[in-house]
Amino acid sequence: MGLLKFTFENAKLKGIWHYSLPSGFTCPGAKSCKTFADRITGKIMDEQTPVDGKTFRCYAAMDEARRPNVRKTRWDNFDLLKAAKTTKNMAALIIKVSKPLAYAVAGRCGCILAAITSRKFTSTLG
Numbered sequence: 475m476g477l478l479k480f481t482f483e484n485a486k487l488k489g490i491w492h493y494s495l496p497s498g499f500t501c502p503g504a505k506s507c508k509t510f511a512d513r514i515t516g517k518i519m520d521e522q523t524p525v526d527g528k529t530f531r532c533y534a535a536m537d538e539a540r541r542p543n544v545r546k547t548r549w550d551n552f553d554l555l556k557a558a559k560t561t562k563n564m565a566a567l568i569i570k571v572s573k574p575l576a577y578a579v580a581g582r583c584g585c586i587l588a589a590i591t592s593r594k595f596t597s598t599l600g
């Protein structure tokens with residue numbers, strides 16, 4: 475079985491590792507923003523419910539429509555999670571990739587923690 479593809483930050487998630495899924499297809503609660511990009515062609519399908527007479531599209535679906543590599547990554551992730559079938563297997567799939575990332579981040583935080591707990595730093599604080 476393949477691995478979920480995590481990516482590092484984007485325009486709104488600065489400094490955050492995350493994985494993404496296809497917009498609209500994986501948004502059961504979406505109404506005013508419900509937009510889909512066709513898996514193969516990227517063609518946008520609008521199913522938004524207007525708000526005060528205004529209709530707007532999902533930013534993520536537009537990203538998928540413009541960039542086939544983004545669309546592919548999201549569908550690959552979705553296929554992997556669906557193939558996992560159970561919540562336990564899905565969690566295992568997510569942990570498999572996120573655990574090494576968490577250790578990498580913890581390594582960086584460890585440096586910060588060491589700085590915070592050092593006498594020099596605490597005495598600077600007060």
Ligand code: SF4
Nearest residue numbers: 498501504507509532
């Ligand atoms: S904005 Fe896009 S990704 Fe977010 S819930 Fe709406 S359709 Fe889904």
